[in-house]
Amino acid sequence: MGISKTELFTKKQNELANIARVLGHPARIAILQHLVKINACICNDLVAELGLAQPTISQHLKELKQVGLIQGSIDGTSVCYCIDPKVWEKYKKLFGEFFVEIKAIDKSGCGPDCC
Amino acid sequence: MGISKTELFTKKQNELANIARVLGHPARIAILQHLVKINACICNDLVAELGLAQPTISQHLKELKQVGLIQGSIDGTSVCYCIDPKVWEKYKKLFGEFFVEIKAIDKSGCGPDCC
DNA sequence: CTGTTTAATCGTAATATTGCAATGAAACGA
């Protein structure tokens, strides 16, 4: 990301940006959508499913785990992953709050061609 | 981002990831929140507001413009920025669709300690 | 025309991300 001046922003802004950053890769979107669709723990058929190498998938899973969106539990030699519904709801709410309704624009103080 | 294998994913997955990526920086979150709050076109008091250098703000604005979230219109020597409500609603919907309700987890096929 | 203001662009240094081959580590079956 290059260095990022997190100290300039509020905790909530940094948190939202961080979640968005994690969602900012199609592989991680695809992993989450697959986990939602399967609606169960899955072990790593994700590698076959997505077409990325195993270490790459593992790395993406790690990032998803770090923000709490998914949990992994060991089941023999394999690992089951599933979405943490609580965290999922939390972030759903966070994005919902961010995308507030946009009201009509007040053009006072702007030029005639403004927006 | 390093190279990213966009061809492995659907158009919608790539689109959502791209928007999320753009939202994945606190400065851009702060810019959007300010524009929403002001509810009008603003010229670049953003530089004073955020505490980042002018070229840096300009770069962030460029990214927000590229995904269509904001528009800029020239007003003399300054530029007015405001949110594009249509695009805003579009992305709001996109995230809403992504964050579907999570149902109770079906543990069949998983080990006893699974998730 | 000259100087000022505002914002985009260029160039660059520092840092982060992505993807994967190679390697480890842990659990299992025979």
Added chain:
DNA sequence: TCGTTTCATTGCAATATTACGATTAAACAG
């Protein structure tokens, strides 16, 4: 015990991001 399976970790190359100083471009005031 030994080989196998599954996944995490390490190390690295290629690329992207972030931030900003310097510069440029455009509109304006005088």
